Amino acid sequence: MAPSPTGFLHVGTARAALYNWLYARHNGGTFIVRIDDTDLERSTTEFEEEILGSFRWLGLEWDEGVEVGGPHGSYRQSDRIDHYAELARGLVESGHAYYDDRSAEQLEELRQRAQSEGKHPGHYIRRPEVGAGSGVIRLSIPSNDPVEFDDLVRGHLSFAPGDIDDFVILRSNGTPTYHLASTVDDVEYEITHVARGEDLLPSTPKHILLTRALGGAEPIYAHLPLLFGTDGKKLSKRHGATALTEYRQQGFLPSAMFNYLAILGWSPDGETTIFSREEAVEKFDLVNVSKNPAAFDPEKLAWMNGEYIRAMDTSAFASLVRPHVEAELGRALESDEWQAFTYIAPLVQERTRLLPEAGSQVRFLFEDFEAFDEQSWEKVMTKEGVADVLGEGRSAIAHLDTWDTPSVEAALRAIPEKLGIGAGKTFQPLRVAVTGSSVSPPLFESISALGQERTLERIDRALSELG
RNA sequence: GGUCCCGUCGUCCAGAGGCCUAGGACGCCGGCCUUUCAAGCCGGAAACGCCGGUUCGAAUCCGGUCGGGACUGCCA
Numbered sequence: 001m002a003p004s005p006t007g008f009l010h011v012g013t014a015r016a017a018l019y020n021w022l023y024a025r026h027n028g029g030t031f032i033v034r035i036d037d038t039d040l041e042r043s044t045t046e047f048e049e050e051i052l053g054s055f056r057w058l059g060l061e062w063d064e065g066v067e068v069g070g071p072h073g074s075y076r077q078s079d080r081i082d083h084y085a086e087l088a089r090g091l092v093e094s095g096h097a098y099y100d101d102r103s104a105e106q107l108e109e110l111r112q113r114a115q116s117e118g119k120h121p122g123h124y125i126r127r128p129e130v131g132a133g134s135g136v137i138r139l140s141i142p143s144n145d146p147v148e149f150d151d152l153v154r155g156h157l158s159f160a161p162g163d164i165d166d167f168v169i170l171r172s173n174g175t176p177t178y179h180l181a182s183t184v185d186d187v188e189y190e191i192t193h194v195a196r197g198e199d200l201l202p203s204t205p206k207h208i209l210l211t212r213a214l215g216g217a218e219p220i221y222a223h224l225p226l227l228f229g230t231d232g233k234k235l236s237k238r239h240g241a242t243a244l245t246e247y248r249q250q251g252f253l254p255s256a257m258f259n260y261l262a263i264l265g266w267s268p269d270g271e272t273t274i275f276s277r278e279e280a281v282e283k284f285d286l287v288n289v290s291k292n293p294a295a296f297d298p299e300k301l302a303w304m305n306g307e308y309i310r311a312m313d314t315s316a317f318a319s320l321v322r323p324h325v326e327a328e329l330g331r332a333l334e335s336d337e338w339q340a341f342t343y344i345a346p347l348v349q350e351r352t353r354l355l356p357e358a359g360s361q362v363r364f365l366f367e368d369f370e371a372f373d374e375q376s377w378e379k380v381m382t383k384e385g386v387a388d389v390l391g392e393g394r395s396a397i398a399h400l401d402t403w404d405t406p407s408v409e410a411a412l413r414a415i416p417e418k419l420g421i422g423a424g425k426t427f428q429p430l431r432v433a434v435t436g437s438s439v440s441p442p443l444f445e446s447i448s449a450l451g452q453e454r455t456l457e458r459i460d461r462a463l464s465e466l467g
Numbered sequence: 468g469g470u471c472c473c474g475u476c477g478u479c480c481a482g483a484g485g486c487c488u489a490g491g492a493c494g495c496c497g498g499c500c501u502u503u504c505a506a507g508c509c510g511g512a513a514a515c516g517c518c519g520g521u522u523c524g525a526a527u528c529c530g531g532u533c534g535g536g537a538c539u540g541c542c543a
Contacts, residue, residue, distance in 0.1 A: 002543095004542085004543055006542085006543075036543070038542090038543080039542060039543065041542095042542080042543090104540095104541090107540095111539085114468095114469080114539095115468055115469070115539090116468080117468090117469095118468055118469060119468090119469065119470095120469055120470055120539075121469085121539065135541090136541055154472070154473095157471080157472090159470080159471075160470085163469080163470050163471085163539095164470095165539085167540095168540080168541050170541085171541040172541060173541080175541085177540095177541070177542085177543090178542070178543045179543090182543085197537095198472065198473090198536085198537065199536095199537055199538070199543085200537095200538090200543085201471065201472065201537070201538080202470070202471060202472090202537070202538040202539075203538080203543090223472085225472090225473080225536095226536075226537075228536090230477080230478055230479095231477095234536090260479095263479065263480070263492085264479065264480090265479085265480085266480080267479085267480045267481070267491090267492095269480090269481070269491090270480070270481030270482070270490060270491060271480095271481075271490080271491050271492085272480095272491080272492090273479090273480080273491070273492045273493085274492090290479090290480075291472080291473060291474095292473060292474070292475095292479095293472095293473070293535085293536070293537095294478090294479065294480090295477095295478055295479070296478095296479095297478055297479070297493070297494085299478085299493065299494060300478075300479070300492080300493040300494075301493095302493095303492090303493055303494085304492095304493085306505090306506090310506075347505095350505060350506050351504065351505035351506070352505090353505090361504095376503095380503095412502095416502090422502085423501090423502050424501090424502050424503085425502090426502070427502035427503080428502060428503065430502085431502070431503060432503095435503095437503090437504095438503055438504085439503055439504045439505090440503065440504075441503095441504085441505095442502085442503085442504095443502060443503080444502095
């Protein structure tokens, strides 16, 4: 995998990395991560660290590459600038490449001409009659046979030499282009498989030709379909987050993200949607990757995240969610509060899709709400007989000696019958009184966790609000 | 404009000539459960872009057409 540190890790790149990792693991191969930072202007070490951190968060440990080392040197292209330049000059000497000092205007004219004649610029960007001794270095495209290769996901592909231009491999300032650096690295690092985005498909014949000129072995290519928004448009901010980090911050689990990214363009069979990392490794093959561009659907990701949350061990869930609860409160949890929280954690776990949601669900336990939720009040507290219900509820539990869920429940359950009303008419007002909202975790457990004193206070508060 | 890629429910995936009156998942609609919200369970609507051809038979093969996309840089 060869990310360019010019921005945060895009979900599309993350998926490409994931597929590379799966393929390597499935075949017992080596997963390599190198940094393609030939664009010195835009590359930063901050982005590099962010990207590597995201890989690790997803669980994509690499066997060789930056930070972990390996037999091939630095794994960072900016460290190898001189080496690439040397190889480029060598290609000039061997006749595979040439210096070109034509101006941007001259080149533009050639392109214009090509386009007006309905031809590829490749037909015109060719070695000039008179060689230059400076400028950029271009690879000379042999004009005989078409370049053919078998792409693991696309199948057999063929490009006519006339449609490939003599592309720049070394800039006039002596730095390599992406094409040169990545091809040299693929050769020297003995890369056997290159799985990357479909946007690089048109560059592949160039890379193959360069590989041959360098005398290297051609890797096997696999071009992955691109990712889109659910509206079929290029994935952008408009569709939500495009950076993996944002999902991490929003409370998505790495396991869910892993599963979702994997399912976006591949599946182990026609039925399974949720599967473990191990199952994916066992069944993954690039050959089975879909050719169609996939739409990134945050809604399905959220559902999947909920599935993973529910599958978690409850104590693990509680620990994981604790920081989110504390963030919601803006303070740390006291130990008795933590205890109250772990008590209702299993109930919260069932109704959480995103970690931060858990915080708002239990907020009422640790903090007196500023006001009753307006809609909830309107819906349940303005009905006839609410005050009576609250009064009954209050006295039913006011003198309970044992304060736990079964006792609270037993006491409160007697009310509907006594008053001759439905359960809903009894418990909804109590819910609003105690939690401030008509939507909350289960009532008896909530009351039990809240404690006797505070429960009574809140009922009184609602009662006084009713007048 | 040119080169290349892609085309099954709104979305993701399955389907590699008859097992397809096209299957699974998200979402959506309805129901059950139920003190709310979830979860769970049951049911439903929803697709092979179009036209030809090959074949006894096509979602699957071929051609064309239409549509979408990528690339066309001294960015990657």
